[in-house]
Amino acid sequence: MLFKSHFKGLVHFAQKYVKDFDTAKEIVQDSFISLWEKKDTIDLSKSVKSYLTTIIYNKSLNYLRDNKKFNKEILSFEGIYPGYNQNPSDKLVASEIEHKIKRSINELPEKCREIFVLSRYHDLKYQQIADKLQISVKTVEAQMSKALQHMREQLAEYTTLLIIGIMAGIHVINKLF
Amino acid sequence: MNQQSTYYNELIVTYFAGEASEEEIAVLANWIKASNENLRIFEEYKQIWDTVEIDKINSNVNVDEEWNKISSKLVDTDNTTIIKNNNISSKSTPIYHLPIFSKMLRIAAVFMILAVSAGAIYYFLKQQQPENQHVVAQNTSIENQLPDGSMVTLNTGASIDYPEKFKKNKRLVKLQGEAYFNVTHDQSKPFVVTADDIQIEVLGTSFYINTQAANDKVEVVLTTGKIAIYRKDKPQEKMILESGEKAEFSKLEQKITKIENNNENYMAFKTKKMVFTDTPLSEIVYNLNKIYSTNILIKDKSIADCKITVTFNNQSLDAVLNVLKATVDLNILKSGKSIELSGNGCK
Numbered sequence: 001m002l003f004k005s006h007f008k009g010l011v012h013f014a015q016k017y018v019k020d021f022d023t024a025k026e027i028v029q030d031s032f033i034s035l036w037e038k039k040d041t042i043d044l045s046k047s048v049k050s051y052l053t054t055i056i057y058n059k060s061l062n063y064l065r066d067n068k069k070f071n072k073e074i075l076s077f078e079g080i081y082p083g084y085n086q087n088p089s090d091k092l093v094a095s096e097i098e099h100k101i102k103r104s105i106n107e108l109p110e111k112c113r114e115i116f117v118l119s120r121y122h123d124l125k126y127q128q129i130a131d132k133l134q135i136s137v138k139t140v141e142a143q144m145s146k147a148l149q150h151m152r153e154q155l156a157e158y159t160t161l162l163i164i165g166i167m168a169g170i171h172v173i174n175k176l177f
Numbered sequence: 178m179n180q181q182s183t184y185y186n187e188l189i190v191t192y193f194a195g196e197a198s199e200e201e202i203a204v205l206a207n208w209i210k211a212s213n214e215n216l217r218i219f220e221e222y223k224q225i226w227d228t229v230e231i232d233k234i235n236s237n238v239n240v241d242e243e244w245n246k247i248s249s250k251l252v253d254t255d256n257t258t259i260i261k262n263n264n265i266s267s268k269s270t271p272i273y274h275l276p277i278f279s280k281m282l283r284i285a286a287v288f289m290i291l292a293v294s295a296g297a298i299y300y301f302l303k304q305q306q307p308e309n310q311h312v313v314a315q316n317t318s319i320e321n322q323l324p325d326g327s328m329v330t331l332n333t334g335a336s337i338d339y340p341e342k343f344k345k346n347k348r349l350v351k352l353q354g355e356a357y358f359n360v361t362h363d364q365s366k367p368f369v370v371t372a373d374d375i376q377i378e379v380l381g382t383s384f385y386i387n388t389q390a391a392n393d394k395v396e397v398v399l400t401t402g403k404i405a406i407y408r409k410d411k412p413q414e415k416m417i418l419e420s421g422e423k424a425e426f427s428k429l430e431q432k433i434t435k436i437e438n439n440n441e442n443y444m445a446f447k448t449k450k451m452v453f454t455d456t457p458l459s460e461i462v463y464n465l466n467k468i469y470s471t472n473i474l475i476k477d478k479s480i481a482d483c484k485i486t487v488t489f490n491n492q493s494l495d496a497v498l499n500v501l502k503a504t505v506d507l508n509i510l511k512s513g514k515s516i517e518l519s520g521n522g523c524k
Contacts, residue, residue, distance in 0.1 A: 003247075004240045012234050019195030021233070029247045036251045068199045073206040074192070077216060078223060089411070092231045096417060101228050119194060120229050121237065126196050144194060145187040151225050157403075158417065 003032060006049060006088075010056060013088035016080055017060035019069075021123040027063065031055040053088065097158050104154040108147055115140055116147040189219060193226045312337050314354075317470050318446050323350065327368065330357040330447040333470045355387040357447045371409065372397075375426045375433065378415075379404040385443050395426040398443050406433055449491040455484045458505060462518070469494045476519040480505060483523035 007028060014024035031052050035042075042051060064070035075081030105113060115133070118124045119140075124132070126140045133140075188205050191197045197205065209219050312321050314331035321329050324343050331337060335354025343349070348368040360368045362381025370377045372388045373395045382402025390396040397406060399422055405415040406424055408431065416433050418424055423438035445451045446468045453461055459481040462473045471494060475481050483505050489497055498509055498516070506524050510517040 003244055007240050007243055008234050008238055011238060012231060015230055015234070016227070019193060021237075025238075025243065029243065032247060033250055069195075069197070069202060071199070071202045071206055073210070074202055077206070077209050077219060089414070092235050097224075097228050098232050101225065101232065121233055126191075126194065141187050141191055141196075145183070145190045148190045148222060148225060149186055152221055155225060156221075 002048060006052065008092055009088040010052060012092055013053065014056050014060050016078070017057075017075070018063050023063060024060075027056055027059045031059060050087075097155065100155055100158065101151060104151045105147075107154070108150060112143045112147050112150075115143045119144060185215075185218075186222075189222045193222065310339050310341055318468075320447075323348075325363065325366075325368075326361045328359040332356065332446040332467070352386055353388055355385075355389065355446065357383070357385050357444050359383040373426070373428060374410075374431065375406055375408055376412070377404055377406050384418075390425065393428045395428065396423065396443075397425070398423045398438050400444070408433065449489065451489045453488070454486050456486070457481065458483045458485060458501070458518075461485060461487075461501070465494070465497065469497075472515040474515055474517050476517050477521070479522045480507065480518065480520040 010028045010031070011021075011024050014027045015021060018024050018027065034055060035048065035052060061070065072081050105116065108116060115129055118129045118132070119126070126137050126144075129135075129140050130137045185205070185208055188197065188201060188208075192202060192205055209215050312319075312331065313336040314333050316333065318330060318332045321331065321337070323329060323339055324341065325348055327348075329337055329350075332355035335352070335356050337350055337352050337356065339350040343366065346366060348363070348366050349371070350369070351371045353372075358368075358370065360379055360381050360383065364380055368379050368381070370379075370386060372386050375395055377384070377386065377397055379402065382404060383400045384402075384404060385396070385398040385400070387396045397404075397418065399418045399420060401420050403420075404418050406418060406426075407413075407415045408426075416424060416435065418435070421438065422435060424433055424435050426433045442451045442453075442464060445464065449468060451464065451468070453464075459475060462475060465471060466473055485501070485504055487500060487504065489500070492500075501507060501518075502509055504524070505520060507518050507520045510519070
């Protein structure tokens with residue numbers, strides 16, 4: 001079914017823009033609803049997926065604008081503006097790097113790991129984590145940065161190879177436009 | 178780590194966590210812009226963050242649950258009840274209330290895309306066509322030097338395309354057939370081989386590719402270093418290969434898989450070094466035909482399955498045949514372009 005096969009990939013696509021898991025899910029759900037509402041007026045022989053992707057892209061940028069977080073420069077550094085690669089994969093494939101990341105999460109000092117997991121896997125905001133653990137938001141920020149710093153060191157050899165590809169891509173695009 | 182880089186490392190993480198303010202995002206954007214090194218650091222964080230998000234979505238999203246949440250709304254609309262969407266969608270819906278405008282936009286978008294792709298095609302044609310090199314190994318395997326000093330050994334029948342001068346940011350070549358690459362190291366200029374529907378990206382290393390392996394496959398074997406393999410249409414899904422590892426791409430399934438390399442002789446066409454352990458004569462002959470570009474035929478079925486253990490090290494074809502002759506008791510008859518082997522069973 002369309003919804004079930006595309007949902008995860010589209011959430012990931014939206015998440016890249018809005019950087020908030022619940023918002024990403026909401027946007028994807030709303031997009032399916034508006035697809036449903038328009039089902040009589042749109043040409044379903046054309047790719048439904050690209051229709052959905054376009055709606056999600058627009059909604060995500062609107063969300064960023066409404067929340068004053070829209071910055072096209074940084075989105076272009078991320079390679080997602082103006083949305084040139086609008087083809088989210090249906091299945092989010094577990095890559096080799098994923099195992100390494102899991103391992104490096106486990107290696108984190110206990111408090112650091114707790115904060116990281118609350119933020120990334122339980123989707124708590126920094127303020128919520130601070131309240132829950134009775135610490136300051138500054139501490140949460142510092143611990144999150146420490147966690148990522150550790151993962152970056154552990155994964156240095158993997159990321160460089162992947163990034164060469166991305167940078168080359170950005171370079172080509174800059175040259176083209 | 179100095180104080181300043183601590184600040185920016187924190188800022189990057191804060192940004193990806195969706196906690197950065199408008200001003201902070203602008204500060205970060207300026208910092209990224211300031212140097213390639215900064216962009217690289219940002220990319221590294223993004224890569225890790227992205228992978229964590231994929232892992233999270235995979236383990237936390239229950240698609241059935243999500244479906245239940247919205248399926249009731251879908252039924253409602255079908256009964257033409259107007260549902261109030263939450264603020265996010267209602268903010269963006271106005272666009273869709275203006276069908277004519279949206280249609281014009283769509284037409285405009287199509288023209289935009291056409292114009293851009295025409296530009297892109299022109300750009301690529303202009304960049305590549307006039308100075309393209311095409312090298313074919315017609316009757317024998319050949320060694321060929323590429324503009325950056327890298328060496329490629331093409332087996333008989335293989336061909337390679339590359340520009341007279343590589344571009345500034347990438348070394349692009351296109352291979353058909355069987356070849357062995359020895360790529361000179363250049364950190365700033367990845368070496369990318371297009372082989373059928375996949376691409377192999379390296380900085381500097383040596384590896385083997387065969388775009389016409391058995392069962393409609395592309396084979397890649399890495400001798401030293403590290404390479405990334407991906408489908409041309411999915412460059413973000415990279416498979417990393419390390420020294421001694423082998424991957425194959427099935428053209429039918431469009432899938433890349435890592436497999437064990439149990440063919441020691443994969444680069445024999447280059448080195449003429451071959452190791453056979455209890456190998457049937459028929460298989461040895463098959464390999465010799467490939468490596469020496471010959472047409473050796475086995476006349477007597479009784480000798481085809483004779484098992485032979487032998488090592489050849491860059492020997493001439495005659496020397497190789499003499500060794501085989503002594504091992505299995507063969508008669509060798511050269512007639513025109515082919516060589517016929519006959520005998521009476523195994524020794």
